[in-house]
Amino acid sequence: MIFGTDVAGMVLGGVAAGMVLFIVSVGLSVTMGLMGFVNLAHGGFAMLGGYVIVGAMNGWGIDFVPALALGFVTIAAASVVFERLLYARLYTAAELDQVLFTVGLVFIMIASVTLLVGPENQQLVLPPMLRGQVDLGFTHYRTYSVVLIAVGIAIVVGLWLAIERTRIGAQIRATVDNRRMAESLGINVDRLFTVSFAFGSGLAALGGGLGAEFLGLDPQYPLKYLVSFLIVVAVGGLGRVTGVFYAALLIGVLDFVLKKYMPQGGTLFIFAFTILLLLWRPQGLFGRKAT
Amino acid sequence: MIPPAPALAEHPAALALAGRHRLRIWEPIPWALALAFYFAFPNYLGFGTELLITALFALSLDLALGYAGIITLGHAAFFGAGAYTVGMLAKHGIWNEPITSLIAAGATAAVVGLGSGLVLLRTQGLTLLMLTLCTMSLLEEAANMGHEYTGGFDGLDSVPIPPLFGLFEFNPLYPKTQYLYVLAGLFLCFVFVRMLVYSPFGQSLTGIRENTLRMHAVGAPVRARLVTCYTLSAAVAGIAGGLWAQANAYVNLTTLGLDRAATVIIILILGGYGRLYGAFVGAVAYMGLSHFLAQLYPTAWQLGLGLLLVAIALCARNGILGIGESLLRRFGVTRARS
Numbered sequence: 338m339i340f341g342t343d344v345a346g347m348v349l350g351g352v353a354a355g356m357v358l359f360i361v362s363v364g365l366s367v368t369m370g371l372m373g374f375v376n377l378a379h380g381g382f383a384m385l386g387g388y389v390i391v392g393a394m395n396g397w398g399i400d401f402v403p404a405l406a407l408g409f410v411t412i413a414a415a416s417v418v419f420e421r422l423l424y425a426r427l428y429t430a431a432e433l434d435q436v437l438f439t440v441g442l443v444f445i446m447i448a449s450v451t452l453l454v455g456p457e458n459q460q461l462v463l464p465p466m467l468r469g470q471v472d473l474g475f476t477h478y479r480t481y482s483v484v485l486i487a488v489g490i491a492i493v494v495g496l497w498l499a500i501e502r503t504r505i506g507a508q509i510r511a512t513v514d515n516r517r518m519a520e521s522l523g524i525n526v527d528r529l530f531t532v533s534f535a536f537g538s539g540l541a542a543l544g545g546g547l548g549a550e551f552l553g554l555d556p557q558y559p560l561k562y563l564v565s566f567l568i569v570v571a572v573g574g575l576g577r578v579t580g581v582f583y584a585a586l587l588i589g590v591l592d593f594v595l596k597k598y599m600p601q602g603g604t605l606f607i608f609a610f611t612i613l614l615l616l617w618r619p620q621g622l623f624g625r626k627a628t
Numbered sequence: 629m630i631p632p633a634p635a636l637a638e639h640p641a642a643l644a645l646a647g648r649h650r651l652r653i654w655e656p657i658p659w660a661l662a663l664a665f666y667f668a669f670p671n672y673l674g675f676g677t678e679l680l681i682t683a684l685f686a687l688s689l690d691l692a693l694g695y696a697g698i699i700t701l702g703h704a705a706f707f708g709a710g711a712y713t714v715g716m717l718a719k720h721g722i723w724n725e726p727i728t729s730l731i732a733a734g735a736t737a738a739v740v741g742l743g744s745g746l747v748l749l750r751t752q753g754l755t756l757l758m759l760t761l762c763t764m765s766l767l768e769e770a771a772n773m774g775h776e777y778t779g780g781f782d783g784l785d786s787v788p789i790p791p792l793f794g795l796f797e798f799n800p801l802y803p804k805t806q807y808l809y810v811l812a813g814l815f816l817c818f819v820f821v822r823m824l825v826y827s828p829f830g831q832s833l834t835g836i837r838e839n840t841l842r843m844h845a846v847g848a849p850v851r852a853r854l855v856t857c858y859t860l861s862a863a864v865a866g867i868a869g870g871l872w873a874q875a876n877a878y879v880n881l882t883t884l885g886l887d888r889a890a891t892v893i894i895i896l897i898l899g900g901y902g903r904l905y906g907a908f909v910g911a912v913a914y915m916g917l918s919h920f921l922a923q924l925y926p927t928a929w930q931l932g933l934g935l936l937l938v939a940i941a942l943c944a945r946n947g948i949l950g951i952g953e954s955l956l957r958r959f960g961v962t963r964a965r966s
Contacts, residue, residue, distance in 0.1 A: 375754060426942055432699055432753065434941045437897055440890060441937025448931035564765060564886070571758040605769040608762045615762075616747055619755040 345476045347594055353482035355589020356489025357552065361544030361562075362569040363496065363581050364537015370513040370576020371530050372428055377439040379541055380559035380566055381446040386412040386542020387554045388450060391459045401464045408546050413539030420534045425527070443559045451556045461549040485547060492540070493582045500578050509533060513576035565592075568611050573621055580623025649826035658908055662811055666804075673807045677875050679915045680810045681868050684817055686896045686907035688864035693893070694901030695825055696857045697837030698749070701757050701889055702764030703865060705744070706737040708884030709767065710866030713737075715784045715879030716777060726792050730813065730870045737866020738859050740767075745858035749851060761886070768884040783880025787873065798874065806875040813871050817864050822904060824860065833857055834902075894933070897940065900947030909948050 365379040390408035393399045399407065423442075427435055463481060471480040500506035512519040512526055520526050545554070552562065565588070573584030588607065595603030614622065665676050685707055692698045710733035717732060718724035748759045771778045778784070791797045796805040824830050835843045836850055843850050873879045882888060891914075899910025921929040940947065 369754065373753075375757065423938070423942070430941070432757075433693070433897070433901075436699070436701075436757075436893070437937050438941035440894070441934040441941065444930050444934030444937065446934075448927050448934060451927045452931070560886075564761065567758055567761070571755065575754070605766060605773060608766040608769060612759060612762045612766065615751070615755055615759055619751045 346478060347597065348590060349476075349478050349482055349486070351590030351593030352586055353485040353489075353589075354548075354551070354593055355586040356485050357544050357548035358565060358569050358589050359489055359544075359582050359585035360492060360547060361541045362566045362573075362585060363492075363578060364533070364540050365566055366570045366573060366581045367509065367513075367533050367537055367576055367578070368530070369570060371509065371516070371526070371533060374424065374428060375432055375435045375439065376424075377436060377563060377567075378442040378446070378559065379538075380563050381443050382412055382416060382538040383541040383545035383548075383562075384450065384554070384556070384558040385415070385446060385545070386539075387461075387545030387549045387558070388454060388459065389542065390546030391461050391549055391554060392454070394462065395460075401467070405543055405546050408542045409539040412542035413535040416538035417531060417535045420531055424534070443563075446559060447556045454556075456556055459549065459554040461546070461554065463550060481550065488547065493578070496578045505529070505532065509576070568607065571621055572611060572614055574623040575621065577621070577623045580621060584622060649822075658905065659815065666807055666811075670804070673803045675915070675919055677803050677806045677810050679911055680807070680814050681872050681875065682892070682895065682915055683908050683911035684810075684814045684871065685865055685868040685892050686899070686911055687814075687818060687821055687904075688861045688868060689892050689896050690901055690904065690907050691821055691824070691864065692858055692861035693896065694903070694906070695830060695837065696833040696854055696861075698854060698858060699753075699757055700760040701886070701893070702760035702762075703861075703892060704884055704886070704889035705760075705764040705767050706741055706862040706865035707869035707872070707888060707892075708764075708771070709737040709740045709862075710734065710869030711873040711879045711883040712771060712778060712869075713866070714870040714873040715787050718787045718789060719779075719784045720777070724788055724790055726789060726798075726809070726874055730867055730874070733870030733873075734863040734867040737869065738863035740866075741859040741862020742855065745855045745862070749854045749858060761889075764884060764886070764889060768881060771881060771884055779879070781881060783878060785878040787877045787879065789874050789877055798877065803875065810871050810875060813867060817867060818904075821864065825904065829853070829856075837902075894937065896947075898936070898947050900949030902946075903949055906947055906949050913948060 361380070361383045364382075365376060368374055368376055368379075386408040389411050390404045393404040393407050394401060419442075423438070427438055430438075467481045467484055469480055470477045471483055473483070500509060508519070508524045508529055511522070512524060512529060516526060545558070552558070569581060569585045569588055572588065573581035591607055591610070592604070595606060662676075662680070666673065669676065685703075688706070689700075689703050692700060692703070713733040713736040714729050716722075717729055723729055723732070744760075744763050748756060748763065751759060772780055775781070789798045792805060792809060796809075798805055798809075825833070832843065832848050832853055835848065836853060840850060869883055872883065895910040895914045896907055897910070898914055899908065900906035918929060921932070
C-alpha cells in the first residue's frame with residue numbers, strides 16, 4: 338500500500354503544481370493566440386499579483402480569499418492601462434521589438450519591486466483552515482494542494498464555458514483562427530484583446546498568489562519561471578484553453594516526478610520532450626495548424 | 629554576354645550597391661581606439677578583454693539575427709559549447725595549445741549549430757524562439773549533469789593554458805596577453821563577417837530577412853542559406869566562448885545561461901542590428917554603463933536598462949547607431965555619402 342499512496346501523493350502534488358501553472362499561463366496563451374504578441378512580461382503580472390495578495394494579507398490583515406480577489410482586480414485594472422498605453426503600439430511591430438519591450442518591462446517590474454518591497458522572499462501565511470491534511474478516502478494529502486486542484490478545475494470549467502458558450506468566447510475563437518476574417522466580419526479585435534489581456538493578467542495574478550506558497554515570491558520570479566510558462570503555452574497550443582490545461586498538468590506532473598527521482602537535472606527531459614514535441618507539431622499538442 | 633546598358637550601371641542605386649563593401653574612412657577608428665585602450669588603461673585590461681569578447685559574441689548574433697533575421701533566444705548555447713570545448717580539452721590534459729583549441733571551439737560550436745539549425749530552422753516565430761531557448765537549456769542541464777567531465781554546477785577552474793607561441797604568458801592578474809590575443813581574434817572574425825555580409829551570400833541573407841516568400845520565388849535556396857548562416861554564426865560565437873574560457877582560465881554554467889543569451893540580444897539591439905558596428909557600439913555602451921553603474925546601484929541600473937529597452941522598442945529607431953544615422957540625415961548628410 339505504501340507504493341500506492343506514494344504514487345497518489347506524487348500525482349496529486351504534480352497536478353496541484355500543474356493547476357498553478359495553468360492559472361498563470363492561460364492568459365498568456367490567449368493573448369499570444371489572439372495577437373501573436375510575444376509577451377515575455379506575463380510572469381511579471383503574476384509576480385505583481387502575488388505581491389498585492391501577500392502584501393494585503395500581511396500588511397492589512399485581509400483574509401486569503403478577499404486578498405485573492407483584490408489581487409485579481411488590481412492587476413486586471415493595471416494591465417488595461419499597460420495594454421492601452423504601451424502594448425497596443427507594438428501589435429504590428431516585429432517580434433524582436435516585442436521581445437525587447439517585454440524584457441524591458443520585466444526589468445522595470447523587478448527593479449520597482451526590489452526598490453519598493455526589498456529583494457527578500459515574501460512569506461505567504463495560509464489561513465488555518467487550509468493547513469494540515471485532509472482524508473481523501475484512499476490517502477491523506479495536504480489540504481492546500483487539494484484546494485488548489487479544486488480551484489484549478491473550477492477555473493478551467495468556467496473558462497471552457499466562457500470560450501465555448503458565450504458570444505465573446507466565440508469571437509475569441511474566431512479571432513485566434515483567422516484574425517483578418519474576424520475583423521472583416523466586424524468583430525472589434527482591439528476591444529476583445531483588451532478584455533482578454535486584462536482577464537488573463539488577472540488570472541496570472543491569482544496564480545501568483547495561489548502558487549506563492551510553493552513557488553516562492555521574490556523579485557526574480559518573472560525570469561525564474563518564464564521558461565516554464567512559455568513551455569506550457571507552446572506545448573498546449575496558442576489560444577487553446579483546454580490545450581494549456583492538459584499541457585500544464587503534463588508538465589506539472591512530469592516536473593514533480595523528475596524532481597523527486599532525479600534532482601540532478603531531471604528538467605533535461607522536459608526540455609528534450611518540448612523540443613521533440615515542437616518539431617513533431619510546431620503548433621503544439623492541441624493547436625490547430627495555421628492556414 | 630551582353631554588357632549592361634551604361635545608363636543602368638551609373639544608376640545611383642547600382643553605384644551604391646557596387647560601392648557598399650568599400651572601406652569607409654572612419655572604419656579604422658574603432659580598432660585604433662581599441663589599441664589605444666591597451667596603452668592608456670593598463671589597469672582596466674581585464675574589463676577591456678571582457679568587452680572585446682562580448683563584442684565578438686554580439687557580432688556573431690548580428691550575423692544570424694541582424695542579417696538573416698533568425699530570432700533566437702538561445703545563442704549562448706554556442707558560446708557555451710566553445711567555452712566548454714576549450715575548458716574540457718585543457719582540463720583533462722588532451723589538448724591546450726591556445727590557437728588550435730580555439731579552432732576546435734569554433735568547430736564544435738559549428739557542429740552544434742549545424743545539427744540544431746538543420747532541425748530548428750524549419751520553424752519560425754514563437755516556435756523557433758521556444759526551440760532555441762529549449763536547446764540552450766538542454767545543453768545547460770547536460771553540462772550541469774555531466775559533472776565528471778564538465779565540473780557540474782561549479783564548472784572547471786584553473787584551466788591550464790600554456791603561453792601563446794610558447795612566449796607570451798596568460799596572466800589572469802595582469803591580462804596584457806589576453807587583451808591583444810582577443811583583439812586579434814576579434815579582428816580576424818570581424819574581417820570574415822564583413823566579407824561575408826557584403827558578398828552575394830550576405831546579400832541573399834538580407835533578402836530572406838526582408839521577404840522570405842519573394843526569395844523562395846526567385847529561386848534562392850532559403851533553408852540551405854539560413855542553415856549555413858546559422859552554422860557560421862555559431863562558429864563565431866564558439867570562438868568568442870573559447871576566448872572567454874582562455875582569458876579567464878575557467879568555465880562555468882553562466883556561459884550557457886539565459887542571462888547571457890538575453891544580455892547579448894540587448895547589447896546588439898542597443899547598438900543597432902544588421903549593421904556590423906552595432907555590436908561594438910552596443911558592447912561599449914552596455915558594458916561601460918554596467919561596469920560602473922551596476923556595482924554602485926544595481927537596482928537603479930536594472931530600472932534604467934528596462935526603461936531604455938522599452939524606449940528603444942517603442943521608438944523603433946534601431947539602437948544607438950540608428951538614432952545617430954537619423955540625426956545625421958536630419959542635418960542633411962545622406963546615407964550613401966556617409
